[in-house]
Amino acid sequence: MFADSAMRFARPLSIYRLATHLRANNISVQNIWGWKNFNPTDFYNICKKFIGADTLVVGISTTLLGNRKHGFFGITDDVLRLRLKLIRKLAPNVKIIVGGSQVAEVPMSTIPAHELVDVFVTGQGEESLLAIVQASQNNSRFRTASLDPNIVTQDTYPYLDFATSKTEFVKEDCIVPGEGLSFEFARGCIFKCSFCTYQLTGKTRGDYSKNFDLIREELIANYNEHGTQHYNIVDDLLNDSEDKVNLVLDVAESLPFKIYYSGFIRLDMLRRFPTMAIKLKDSGLVGAFMGIETINDASGRAVGKGLGKERINEALWVLKEKWQQQVMVESGLILGLPHDTPDTKYQILEWLRSAPVCDVIRDISINSLGINRYRKISEIDKEPAKFGYTTTESGWTTDNYNSEQAGIDAKWVTNEYYKDRKYNNLAVDSKMDLFTLPYLLSIADKPAEIMDVLLRDQSTIWQDHNDWNNYVNQLFKNHRERYLNLLLEKT
Ligand code: B12
Ligand code: SF4
Numbered sequence: 001m002f003a004d005s006a007m008r009f010a011r012p013l014s015i016y017r018l019a020t021h022l023r024a025n026n027i028s029v030q031n032i033w034g035w036k037n038f039n040p041t042d043f044y045n046i047c048k049k050f051i052g053a054d055t056l057v058v059g060i061s062t063t064l065l066g067n068r069k070h071g072f073f074g075i076t077d078d079v080l081r082l083r084l085k086l087i088r089k090l091a092p093n094v095k096i097i098v099g100g101s102q103v104a105e106v107p108m109s110t111i112p113a114h115e116l117v118d119v120f121v122t123g124q125g126e127e128s129l130l131a132i133v134q135a136s137q138n139n140s141r142f143r144t145a146s147l148d149p150n151i152v153t154q155d156t157y158p159y160l161d162f163a164t165s166k167t168e169f170v171k172e173d174c175i176v177p178g179e180g181l182s183f184e185f186a187r188g189c190i191f192k193c194s195f196c197t198y199q200l201t202g203k204t205r206g207d208y209s210k211n212f213d214l215i216r217e218e219l220i221a222n223y224n225e226h227g228t229q230h231y232n233i234v235d236d237l238l239n240d241s242e243d244k245v246n247l248v249l250d251v252a253e254s255l256p257f258k259i260y261y262s263g264f265i266r267l268d269m270l271r272r273f274p275t276m277a278i279k280l281k282d283s284g285l286v287g288a289f290m291g292i293e294t295i296n297d298a299s300g301r302a303v304g305k306g307l308g309k310e311r312i313n314e315a316l317w318v319l320k321e322k323w324q325q326q327v328m329v330e331s332g333l334i335l336g337l338p339h340d341t342p343d344t345k346y347q348i349l350e351w352l353r354s355a356p357v358c359d360v361i362r363d364i365s366i367n368s369l370g371i372n373r374y375r376k377i378s379e380i381d382k383e384p385a386k387f388g389y390t391t392t393e394s395g396w397t398t399d400n401y402n403s404e405q406a407g408i409d410a411k412w413v414t415n416e417y418y419k420d421r422k423y424n425n426l427a428v429d430s431k432m433d434l435f436t437l438p439y440l441l442s443i444a445d446k447p448a449e450i451m452d453v454l455l456r457d458q459s460t461i462w463q464d465h466n467d468w469n470n471y472v473n474q475l476f477k478n479h480r481e482r483y484l485n486l487l488l489e490k491t
Contacts, residue, residue: 001059002035003100004074006066007476008430010439013182013234014061014100014125017167021126027133031173032487034480035083036065036075045488047086055091056136059129062100072102077112084116095136099125104199105375108149119144123154123199124162124187131157154199162187162208166218169226174486176479180230180442181222183261185210185248189236191266193291193304194379194387195334195369198236205241215251223257230438233263238280240269245276245283252283260441262287262328262434268307271315277322286441286451287434289365291332295351296344299337302387303380313356320356325455328434331361335413336369336406338388338398345409349416362455363433366413368406371396423453423468432472440472443479 001015011033019029030050035043051058065074073080084096098111099121108120121128132152135142145153167184169175186209188200200208222228239245252259265288270277280288294300295309307315319329335344351357352364372381373391380387389396395403418425424432432440432454441447452458453468462468 001029001061002032003061003064004034004036005064006430007037007480008432008436008439008472009064010180010182010232012061012064013167013184014063015059016169016173017165017184018059018125018129020166020168022130022133023168023170025130025134027130034483036073037480038484042484042488043083044086047090049488051087051090051094053091053093055094057095057097057129057133058087058091059097059099062098062102065100065102072106072112081113081116084113088116095119095132097121097129097132099129104377105372107374108151114149117149119150119152121152124159125154126159126165127157128152128154163210164214165210166214169222174483175226175228176443176482176486178227178229178442179479180232180439181226181228182232182234183218184234185215185238186235186244190240191237191304192379195303195337197370197372197375197377197381199377200236206243209244212247212251215247216254219251219255219259223255228442229257229259230442231259231261232435232438233261236264237266238263239265239276242273242276245273245279249279249283259284260286260438262289262438264289264291266290267292267312267315270319271307271311274318277319281323281327285327287328287330287437289330289332289434293332293334294337294340295348296337296339298339302338309351316356316360319360323360325359328363328437328454329361330363330365330434333364333366334369335366335410336396336398336401336403340406341400342405342409345413349413352417363431364414364417365433366410368403368410369396371403421465422457423459423462423465424457425465426469440475443475
């Protein structure tokens with residue numbers, strides 16, 4: 001199975017979770033990370049080594065392929081076609097399956113090279129993939145939700161066993177010693193923000209959650225086998241209850257080594273449960289992504305982020321005191337929520353530069369609201385008019401704003417915000433953020449200095465941004481090379 005992520009991010013979890021599920025059903029699997037960045041020779045050598053006449057299925061995960069500027073799969077359509085044709089040549093009877101979060105975004109018949117894909121899978125893929133592989137083994141049929149193209153959904157093959165599932169990173173995965181990895185404590189989110197495009201929202205508290213023993217066992221296995229102590233916690237929401245935060249702390253304190261992790265945190269929950277912030281930090285939190293989304297109180301109320309500017313600031317004052325600039329915080333922000341206007345961008349920028357915000361929040365990810373007429377996953381996708389939007393061919397309009405202007409404004413805020421940074425001042429996709437952090441710390445030799453740059457914009461080592469950027473990029477490149485060597489040398 002193939003997956004990739006941007007160079008600065010750790011491996012995606014998807015294919016390792018799926019492989020664990022298949023292996024538990026006696027199916028042998030080879031995972032390959034980084035395929036879109038392989039040069040043609042390496043890609044050919046990898047395929048030659050792992051794909052042959054007896055290969056039944058090749059899976060491609062789209063979850064972190066990202067960056068549609070370079071095509072749906074993060075590579076040009078021509079390169080994609082060549083690569084899929086090579087796979088078909090090496091394994092004439094193979095089924096090529098594409099799954100992961102991007103699949104439901106557009107009509108599948110418009111996905112590049114869709115004619116070379118046998119099946120698209122949406123939602124949780126464990127049972128769907130197993131059914132397809134077993135059907136290939138037995139020359140039988142599997143159930144589809146649509147035939148042209150073939151689509152299998154999580155409703156056709158539901159996966160209900162997440163709470164007792166593990167993800168195992170085995171020798172064939174070629175984990176580089178000490179490498180930071182991704183981890184799931186739970187799946188799904190108890191909230192249901194109107195703009196959210198995740199498919200497992202609105203769950204009951206405690207659903208899809210692993211227990212203490214299982215989590216501990218997985219973390220210990222990763223440490224014993226690969227030396228891993230750094231993690232991206234990929235749960236949609238890490239702090240949806242006090243119980244869950246207590247569980248994270250209990251597990252962390254029970255381990256014979258320390259863990260360091262980044263995760264998605266809701267600020268309103270930190271405000272509601274005053275001990276949460278310190279418990280999270282004590283359990284190893286080094287990076288917190290917070291979808292604050294808006295400081296326009298009316299917009300916030302309309303979409304399920306109703307904390308309001310005053311209480312947001314109150315909560316940030318508390319974090320300033322409790323986290324003492326030792327946790328890297330990034331805020332997600334959206335321009336174009338129901339009551340936003342072209343002036344909203346000035347208010348956001350002013351707020352970001354004010355205390356306590358500027359002492360706590362070190363990064364922003366600001367985007368214009370996306371409404372997708374095809375996808376229909378978020379509440380706003382489903383009923384734009386109810387929220388005051390009229391959808392157009394290219395986006396949306398409200399009485400005061402439109403998607404095109406909101407996109408321009410989001411870029412403007414980003415550029416202005418990063419202008420006064422000495423380090424990490426790239427107002428584009430490749431800045432080091434809190435989700436780079438665990439991976440970066442796991443492959444670097446100067447962890448304290450890295451924290452200085454990212455949390456305080458200070459360094460005694462790197463002169464300026466370019467120096468810093470060269471250092472980190474070289475680390476990522478070296479790491480990927482080590483991985484590729486392990487993969488190619490493996491017998
Ligand atoms: C954690 C996370 C991140 C982390 C990832 C850390 C890491 N190295 O793994 C970070 C913060 C780095 C990140 C970055 C980005 N992310 Co993100 N991220 C997530 C999040 C919360 C969880 C993903 C995850 O790992 N889940 C756990 C794994 C096990 O689930 P999974 O990948 O979905 O896999 C399951 C199924 O999809 C399916 N499946 C997956 N692959 C395959 C393949 C086959 C063959 C089959 C059959 C099935 C299958 O089966 C799997 C098991 O059930 C999701 C939201 C969500 N919950 O899905 C957003 C999400 C994936 N991210 C999203 C986005 C937009 C991004 C960015 C582009 C943001 C940005 N503007 O920079 C970047 C892209 C970075 C890149 N190119 O590497 C969007 C993707 C939107 C879309 N539809 O494509 C999502 C869905 C959030 C959202 N709702 O908007 N992200
Ligand atoms: S935006 Fe975050 S908190 Fe809101 S429903 Fe989605 S995952 Fe949950």
